[in-house]
Amino acid sequence: MKSLRVLRIVLWALVLVVGAGAAYLFLSARNAPVDAGPAVYATPFTLIDQDGNEVTEADFLGKPSAWFYGFTHCPDVCPTTLSEMSALLEALGPDADRLQAVFVSIDPERDDVATMKDYVEYFDDRIVGLTGSLENVSAMAKARYIFFEKVPLEGGDYTMEHSASVHLADAGGSFFGTLDGEEPFDTRLQKLRRLIE
Amino acid sequence: MKKLLLVIATLVVMPAAIAHDFDAGSIYIDHPMVEEAPPGARVLGGYVSLHNQGAEDDRLVAIESTAAEKVEMHRSVVTDGIARMTPLTEGIELPAGEMVWLGSDGIHAMFIGPDKRYVAGDEIPATLVFEKAGRIDVTFKVEERATTRAPGHGDHAQ
Ligand SMILES: [Cu+2]
Numbered sequence: 001m002k003s004l005r006v007l008r009i010v011l012w013a014l015v016l017v018v019g020a021g022a023a024y025l026f027l028s029a030r031n032a033p034v035d036a037g038p039a040v041y042a043t044p045f046t047l048i049d050q051d052g053n054e055v056t057e058a059d060f061l062g063k064p065s066a067w068f069y070g071f072t073h074c075p076d077v078c079p080t081t082l083s084e085m086s087a088l089l090e091a092l093g094p095d096a097d098r099l100q101a102v103f104v105s106i107d108p109e110r111d112d113v114a115t116m117k118d119y120v121e122y123f124d125d126r127i128v129g130l131t132g133s134l135e136n137v138s139a140m141a142k143a144r145y146i147f148f149e150k151v152p153l154e155g156g157d158y159t160m161e162h163s164a165s166v167h168l169a170d171a172g173g174s175f176f177g178t179l180d181g182e183e184p185f186d187t188r189l190q191k192l193r194r195l196i197e
Numbered sequence: 198m199k200k201l202l203l204v205i206a207t208l209v210v211m212p213a214a215i216a217h218d219f220d221a222g223s224i225y226i227d228h229p230m231v232e233e234a235p236p237g238a239r240v241l242g243g244y245v246s247l248h249n250q251g252a253e254d255d256r257l258v259a260i261e262s263t264a265a266e267k268v269e270m271h272r273s274v275v276t277d278g279i280a281r282m283t284p285l286t287e288g289i290e291l292p293a294g295e296m297v298w299l300g301s302d303g304i305h306a307m308f309i310g311p312d313k314r315y316v317a318g319d320e321i322p323a324t325l326v327f328e329k330a331g332r333i334d335v336t337f338k339v340e341e342r343a344t345t346r347a348p349g350h351g352d353h354a355q
Contacts, residue, residue, distance in 0.1 A: 070280075072235070075242035075307050076273050077280045079234065083342055115237050122235030147279055154284065155267070157309070164280035181275065 041065070042173030043143035047104070047132035050117035055130065057173065064195045065100040066179070067167045069146050071107035071160045072119045079123075081166065081181060084188075086124035088179075091189050096126065098196040105131040106141065106148035106162050144175075168195050217338060223251025224291065224330045229337040231308065233317045241315065243268070243306035243323075243337050246298040249291040255329045258288040262323040262337075266310030273303035291327075317341040 042057055049055050068085065070078035082103060089096040103120050105111035108131045111119075116129035131137070141148055148162040166179035168191065176195050179188040219226040229245040249255055260268040270285040282303075289304065291297050299305055308321070315321060319339040326332050 072238055073240050074280075074282075075234075075240045075271075075305055076303065077275065079232070079238075079242075079342065110239075118237040119235045151281075153269075154286075159282050161279055161281045164275045164278055180278075 038175075039173035040144050040175055041067075041169035043140075045136060045140040045143070047130040047136055047140070048113055050113060050120055050129040052113050055128075060100055060102065060169075061173050062171055063098065063100050064171050064176070065102060065169045066192065066195075067102045067104060067144075067169065069104045069106045069141065069148060069162055069167075071105055071162070072111050072115055073107065073159065077164060077181070081164075082120070082123040082127065084181070084185070085127060085166065087185070088189055088192055089124060089126055091185075092192060092196075095193070095196060099192060101127045103127055103129045104137065104140070105129070106137060106146070107150075107160050108132055108134050108137045168192075170195065217336075219333060219335045222330055223249060223253070224255060224327060224333070225250055226325065226333065226335055229323070229335045231315065231321055231337045231339045232342050233315065233339055236314055239310055241265070241308040241311055241321075243308055243321075244298075244300035245306070245325075245335075245337070246296055246300070247289075247291055247325075248296040249293055251330075252293055253329060254293050255291045255327050256288045257291060257325060258328050259326040260306050260323055261326065262308060262321060264312050264315075264321045264323070265308040268323065269307045269309060270299075271305055271307050273305065288328075315339045 042061060044057050046054060046056050066085065068078075068081050070081065072078070085101050085103075089099070089101060092099065101124070103116075105116060111131050113131060116131050120127045120129035140146075144167065146163045146167070148160055150158050151161055152158050164181060166188075168176040168178065170176045177191060179191055217228050217230075219229075225248040227246045227248065229243065231241045231243045234241050243260070247257065257270070260270065262268050270289055271282050272285055273280065273282045275281075285304070289297060289299070306323075311321075317339055321337040321339065322334065323337055324332050324334050
């Protein structure tokens, strides 16, 4: 009987330890975006914007930014994300000036400067569109833990698989979090507000 | 879900004269539409709902259009944060008595290489090819993109 009581105490102690651990993990995960992580968004890159200007990481530091990596031969996920980005900027009102939204082509072989200009400006002329050499785009993606891969389609065509979320960076280039297309619009808006406040 | 409600609302509200549907015997084809894409976009997403009112299962095996180099049926999914698009090479199954909606679960008709820029108000001729119901000519209406909804990206509420 006594051993059963000891066992019960031990089990309750375990519950407490596990609970405290879970609470710690939960709280630290919640706070994670606030703590400045490694400034992966300050890693050097050189790409071309939609007006044909060469830009580097320096052009996007000093202001919080929201990055989406996609391609123009994309029928739904990319146009939806960009039109929602435009709606988010609209919802931020004048505060949208404190955020830089960027669309990076992970299909630079097809997305030239002119295509990018037409594409981003259709959604919102506040969104910057970047393309460049495949080598430079790949280097940027690698530094920022962004996945993309070419997938062949029938008849010699191909499509791209790519990270679907919008990635946020603070003014110093530290990763701040992501916006997920599946989460409510207001949740995404609040994340942006927290980023720029 | 929102889009489905919209479809239902449209069916209820829209007078027969301007309703946009096609009857192919056992298959009822409702509101084929394409979302307007940015200038220079080489792909257009097409959506339509198909109601198999017959007693037999059928299958949408192909979509043809003289307005594009080709039309393929695809499914876009986001899994583990990665956006992927897979061709539906077997076509789209249309079980007897059921409604299948291209536009839910990322399923879409992808018009590849349109012959010109299509804007809201334009119409794109196409032929839906069914295994049993045969070939049916339809018109995809080009419509403006709604900003905060996610077409072909699941029917979750926004
Ligand atoms: Cu597709």
